[in-house]
Amino acid sequence: MNIRLVADSSADLLTFEGADFTPVPLHIITDDGEYTDDAALDVGAMVQELFTYKGRSSTSCPNVQDWLDAFAGAEAVLCFTITSNLSGSYASAMDAKQEYEQANPGAQVYVVDSLSVGGETRLLLEKAAEHIAAGDSFTEICSAVEEYKKSTHLIFSLESMKNLVNNGRVDRVTALAAGLLGIRVVGQASLEGTLEVLKRSRGKKQTIATLFETVQEKGFRGGKMRIAHCENEEAAQELAGMVKKRYPLADIEIRPCRGLCSFYAERGGLIIGFEGSAWK
Ligand code: X90
Numbered sequence: 001m002n003i004r005l006v007a008d009s010s011a012d013l014l015t016f017e018g019a020d021f022t023p024v025p026l027h028i029i030t031d032d033g034e035y036t037d038d039a040a041l042d043v044g045a046m047v048q049e050l051f052t053y054k055g056r057s058s059t060s061c062p063n064v065q066d067w068l069d070a071f072a073g074a075e076a077v078l079c080f081t082i083t084s085n086l087s088g089s090y091a092s093a094m095d096a097k098q099e100y101e102q103a104n105p106g107a108q109v110y111v112v113d114s115l116s117v118g119g120e121t122r123l124l125l126e127k128a129a130e131h132i133a134a135g136d137s138f139t140e141i142c143s144a145v146e147e148y149k150k151s152t153h154l155i156f157s158l159e160s161m162k163n164l165v166n167n168g169r170v171d172r173v174t175a176l177a178a179g180l181l182g183i184r185v186v187g188q189a190s191l192e193g194t195l196e197v198l199k200r201s202r203g204k205k206q207t208i209a210t211l212f213e214t215v216q217e218k219g220f221r222g223g224k225m226r227i228a229h230c231e232n233e234e235a236a237q238e239l240a241g242m243v244k245k246r247y248p249l250a251d252i253e254i255r256p257c258r259g260l261c262s263f264y265a266e267r268g269g270l271i272i273g274f275e276g277s278a279w280k
Pocket of ligand 1: 060086087088116156190193196261
């Protein structure tokens with residue numbers, strides 16, 4: 001049985017080597033128009049335009065039809081969404097699952113609520129791909145992913161939370177307590193899939209040290225780490241270097257954020273998914 005992997009664009013993936021993979025874009029909307037977070041999006045140009053743009057901006061998640069189009073023709077689908085606590089993506093994927101299974105008797109769709117974004121979702125996809133390659137059954141693969149999710153984490157550092165606050169994805173009190181201006185915030189995707197501020201830091205060096213300290217506190221001991229950055233490759237490399245020095249065998253990959261994550265993380269942001277200890 002062929003199993004298709006599907007993920008919304010919060011996972012920052014356009015392709016997935018060795019798997020039947022279909023990405024589904026979210027959208028970034030301004031008064032001037034709309035950016036679709038797909039392979040055709042020029043992320044750098046979008047970040048630059050948004051940097052000088054003064055009007056309103058927001059995002060929207062895939063609708064049921066978008067998901068149905070991605071499922072089309074598949075016998076079995078493993079679908080990954082951004083955290084259901086900050087987006088409607090999971091809810092519309094669940095509606096699409098129901099519709100697809102009704103319209104295609106025998107077809108199976110399993111929707112994974114990543115409770116996260118970016119690199120953590122990517123780790124879940126990698127786990128699924130591993131089990132698909134091993135020839136495991138659909139049920140086995142789904143439970144392996146859910147089991148793995150119990151010990152994967154996501155932390156981030158942000159130089160601005162403007163778009164997160166303006167779109168109600170983090171409450172104003174949290175943002176103000178964190179300090180909106182001039183202070184970098186280090187936080188995590190909480191167990192419930194919300195944005196939780198953990199620490200504040202000043203300056204680039206301190207931020208990277210804080211990130212390194214935080215991954216270790218959360219149980220990273222040299223396993224997989226997936227770093228995404230919004231126009232901050234240098235900081236991503238520095239963090240990777242620090243991790244490699246302590247854990248030479250760590251499996252680290254760095255990539256730029258695509259549109260959705262760039263919109264919310266903003267210039268300078270780092271988003272890090274990694275293997276740690278089990279959530280308690
Ligand atoms: O449905 C939509 O319009 C999408 C809403 C997405 C809201 C949050 C995106 C966060 C992107 C920012 C740093 C990581 C935060 C992790 C929190 C779980 C990345």
